[in-house]
Amino acid sequence: MNGDFLWDDKFFISENPNIMSRGFLKYFLITPFGGTIGTDENSIRLERLMQFYRPLTSFSYWVDAKIWGFNPAGFHLTNILLQIANTLVLCFILLNLGLNRTVSFFSCLLFSAFPFHFENVAWISGRTDLLSFLFAALSLFFFISFLKRKKYWLLILSSLFYFFSLLSKENNIFLIVIYFFILYWKEPKFKNSIIGIIPFGTAFLLWAGLRSTALGYLSPGYSGRTLLDFFSTIGFYFIRLFFPFNLGFTVDSYRIFKNIPYLILGIILTLLFVLAALLLLKKRKKIPILAFIHFSFYLLLLPSVVLIFSATTASFLAWRFLYLLSALFVCYLVYLLFATLKKKFISIILLSLLFFLYVVEIYPRNKNFGKSEADFWLSFKNIEREDILAKFNIGATWLPKDEKKALEIFDDIISHREHHSHLLFEIRIYEDLSQYYTFKKNFPMAETYFKKLLGLQEFQSQHFYFTYAFFLAFQGKISEGEKIVAGMLETFPLNHLVLLNAARFYIVTENYERARELLTKDCDLFPTKEGLILLKKLEEERKKSVK
Numbered sequence: 001m002n003g004d005f006l007w008d009d010k011f012f013i014s015e016n017p018n019i020m021s022r023g024f025l026k027y028f029l030i031t032p033f034g035g036t037i038g039t040d041e042n043s044i045r046l047e048r049l050m051q052f053y054r055p056l057t058s059f060s061y062w063v064d065a066k067i068w069g070f071n072p073a074g075f076h077l078t079n080i081l082l083q084i085a086n087t088l089v090l091c092f093i094l095l096n097l098g099l100n101r102t103v104s105f106f107s108c109l110l111f112s113a114f115p116f117h118f119e120n121v122a123w124i125s126g127r128t129d130l131l132s133f134l135f136a137a138l139s140l141f142f143f144i145s146f147l148k149r150k151k152y153w154l155l156i157l158s159s160l161f162y163f164f165s166l167l168s169k170e171n172n173i174f175l176i177v178i179y180f181f182i183l184y185w186k187e188p189k190f191k192n193s194i195i196g197i198i199p200f201g202t203a204f205l206l207w208a209g210l211r212s213t214a215l216g217y218l219s220p221g222y223s224g225r226t227l228l229d230f231f232s233t234i235g236f237y238f239i240r241l242f243f244p245f246n247l248g249f250t251v252d253s254y255r256i257f258k259n260i261p262y263l264i265l266g267i268i269l270t271l272l273f274v275l276a277a278l279l280l281l282k283k284r285k286k287i288p289i290l291a292f293i294h295f296s297f298y299l300l301l302l303p304s305v306v307l308i309f310s311a312t313t314a315s316f317l318a319w320r321f322l323y324l325l326s327a328l329f330v331c332y333l334v335y336l337l338f339a340t341l342k343k344k345f346i347s348i349i350l351l352s353l354l355f356f357l358y359v360v361e362i363y364p365r366n367k368n369f370g371k372s373e374a375d376f377w378l379s380f381k382n383i384e385r386e387d388i389l390a391k392f393n394i395g396a397t398w399l400p401k402d403e404k405k406a407l408e409i410f411d412d413i414i415s416h417r418e419h420h421s422h423l424l425f426e427i428r429i430y431e432d433l434s435q436y437y438t439f440k441k442n443f444p445m446a447e448t449y450f451k452k453l454l455g456l457q458e459f460q461s462q463h464f465y466f467t468y469a470f471f472l473a474f475q476g477k478i479s480e481g482e483k484i485v486a487g488m489l490e491t492f493p494l495n496h497l498v499l500l501n502a503a504r505f506y507i508v509t510e511n512y513e514r515a516r517e518l519l520t521k522d523c524d525l526f527p528t529k530e531g532l533i534l535l536k537k538l539e540e541e542r543k544k545s546v547k
Contacts, residue, residue: 001072001073001076001077001080001370002073002370002371003072003076003122003369003370003371003376004072004371004372004373004376005070005072005075005124005373006123006124006125006369006373006376007123007125007373007393008125009072009075009123009124009125011034012033012034012035012058012061012125013061013065013070013075013124013125014070014072014529015528015529015530016034016035016061016528017035017036017037017496017525017526017527017528018031018034018035018036018058018526019035019058019061019062019065020065020526020527020528020529021035021036021525021526021527022527024062025062028055028058028059028062029055029167029210029214030210030213030214031055031058031214032052032053032214032215033052033053033054033055033057033058034052034058035058037495037496037497037526038492038494038495038496038497038498039494039525040492040493040494040495042491042492042495043492043494043495053170053210053211053214053215054128054167054168054169054170055167055210055214056131056135056164056167056168057127057128057131057168057169060078060127060131061075061127064078070529072124075124076122076124078127079120079121079122079124079126079127079130080121082121082127082130082131082134083112083117083120083121083130085134086111086130086133086134086137087108087111087112088108089134089137089138089141090107090108090111090137090327090331091104091105091107091108092141093137093140093141093144094107094108094331096141096144096145097144099335102338102344102348103334103335103338106334106347106348106351106355107330107331107334107335109351109355110330110333110334110351110354110355110358111326111327111330111331113355113358113359113362114244114326114330114358114362115244115245115247115319115358115361115362115365116240116244116247116319116320116322116323116326117320117323117326117362118247118319118362118365118366118369119318119319119320120320120323121366122365122366122368122369122370123320123369126320128168128169129169129171129320129321129323129324130323131165131168131169132165132166132168132169132171132172132324133165133172133323133324133327134165134168135161135162135164135165135168136161136162136165136172136175136324137327138161139158139159139160139161139162139165139175140158140175141158142154142155142157142158142161143155143158143179143182146158147182147186155196155199156199158179158199158200159199159200159202159203160203162175162176162200162203162204163203163204163206163207166203166204166207167207167210170303171300171303171304171321171324172300172303172324173204173303174299174300174302174303175200175300176197176200176201176204177299178295178296178299178300179196179197179200180193180197180200181280181292181295183196183197184280185280221310221311222309222310222311223308223309223310223311223316223420224311224420225257225308225309225316225420228257228263229257229308230266230305230306230308230309231262231263231266231267231270232256232257232258232259232262232263232266233253233256233257233262233266233305233308233316233317234262234265234266234269234270234298234301234305235259235261235262235263235264235265235266235267235269236256236259236262236266236317237301237304237305237317237321237322237325238265238266238269239262239265240319240322241322241325241326241329242329244326244358244361245357245361246361247319247361247365248382248385248386248387249365249368249380249386249390250318250386250387250389250390251317251318251319251387252385252386252387252388253308253316253317253387253420254387254388254416254419254420256317257420269294269298270298272294272298273294273295273298273299275291276291276292276294276295276298277295279291280292280295293328293332296328297325297328297329300324300325300328301322301325304321304322307321317387334351337350337351373397374397377393377394377396377397377398378394378397378398378401380394383409388413388416388419388421388425389421389425391409391412391413392410392413392425392428392429394409395409395410395413395429396432399432399433399436400436410429410433413425413426413429414426414429423456426456427453427456427457427461430449430452430453430456431449431453431461431463431464431467433445433446433449434446434449434450434453434464434467434468434471435463435467435470437449438467438470438471438474439470441474443471443474443475446471447471450464450468450471462488462492462497462498462501465484465487465488466484466485466488466501466502466505468481468484469481469482469484469485469505470505470508472484473505473508473509474508478509481505481509482505482509485502485505485506488501488502489502494525496522496525496526496528496531499518499519499521499522499525499526500518500519500522500530500531500534502518503515503516503518503519503522503534504534506518507538512538512541512542515538516535516538516539516542519531519534519535519538520535523535
């Protein structure tokens with residue numbers, strides 16, 4: 001709970017203008033995840049390219065902010081409480097399915113400390129999976145109750161929690177398909193199966209409508225990944241569930257996509273999924289439980305695997321994506337162990353040992369998140385095993401502390417030109433270095449990186465234009481820099497980051513009145529902590545100058 005806001009936490013929480021806006025409750029259901037950074041046409045168009053819609057997760061951050069302010073300890077506490085709640089709900093589901101207390105207890109014990117969960121619980125931004133699981137588990141609980149009692153209101157309640165699960169994260173989207181097959185298998189008439197699935201279909205359509213309102217009808221860009229990469233990802237996730245040890249903090253997807261054993265296993269698992277689906281469609285009186293479990297496992301894994309085809313994410317694979325699947329895995333593992341071993345105490349000893357190994361694996365990773373952001377990134381020892389995004393963040397953190405080491409990390413990233421995200425991070429590195437050398441007033445080095453950026457792409461980011469405006473201003477070319485800032489304000493007149501950076505430019509050039517005007521506008525539209533602090537300091541300086 002001592003940990004800082006890390007990585008995406010700033011974008012989604014501590015520097016998210018939407019969290020503190022006065023109209024949050026009015027618009028959060030039709031707002032992209034991460035909030036609104038601008039209300040002008042160009043800003044909205046850029047926001048919709050994010051392709052993330054998770055309003056209930058945003059709502060949970062808003063509630064935390066109202067209770068704790070922006071003290072990260074409160075946000076960490078919520079994650080911990082959600083993990084406890086999920087473990088308890090899982091226990092109730094297992095007992096409701098008729099499993100005995102010993103099997104239910106050890107299933108939940110292993111789930112509570114499953115090594116993949118360090119991202120979900122210890123990292124505040126991992127909350128999406130915690131919330132989504134909670135609502136999906138409650139949906140399943142009431143669905144099981146409906147199968148036993150045949151009360152339609154239980155089905156309505158189950159569909160409501162399915163809807164809440166989708167509003168938290170879209171990874172449980174195929175739960176509706178699993179419910180349909182259960183109804184198809186259980187109900188004597190096909191018509192009953194269709195009637196039973198109507199509440200879930202309604203929930204899905206409502207979610208899809210809200211999502212399209214928030215994100216528009218733009219389809220995400222294609223990442224360039226292939227069907228072979230898809231199979232490799234499935235094989236990798238499956239193997240790592242069995243062996244969740246020696247984990248990196250991130251997953252280097254580039255190495256996974258090139259792994260032949262993962263590819264072969266992924267193809268086999270896909271063929272088994274098709275076979276399981278055919279068995280379920282035949283509607284035999286007795287369906288092998290393993291076939292149904294594999295069918296469900298594959299469907300629930302699918303949304304996280306399909307993610308590799310979207311260009312909107314820089315990190316394709318992550319341990320946190322397997323939060324729900326880990327529950328299915330440990331429950332079947334415990335059930336199988338107690339069912340096959342005649343001596344109950346042997347199963348208890350083996351599972352206790354496995355729990356101990358899980359704790360040994362997860363503890364140091366949890367502990368690492370209990371640091372400041374800088375200390376978190378500086379604590380990485382084996383940088384090579386991490387993904388390209390983590391390497392970039394490590395290099396960026398080292399830059400003001402050890403320039404030589406940072407440049408070595410950046411050069412290593414750039415040297416891997418065959419990497420699928422190479423161009424994206426080459427641009428980000430050059431943007432960071434151009435800014436770093438601009439503010440160090442090492443203008444020849446800054447100019448070198450500006451030229452490299454211009455050689456890589458025709459259109460540049462907001463980051464580039466503002467850095468270049470500062471670059472000109474520091475060299476006495478204030479009017480030229482001001483033209484760039486004015487152009488950005490004209491293109492994005494109601495954009496939080498543009499208003500904030502423009503205000504900073506005028507502070508540097510000592511045009512305090514213009515800076516105050518822009519900051520006041522920004523704070524009225526987007527009352528962020530950063531903007532309010534900057535405005536307060538500017539007012540204090542103005543009062544001193546008047547005296």
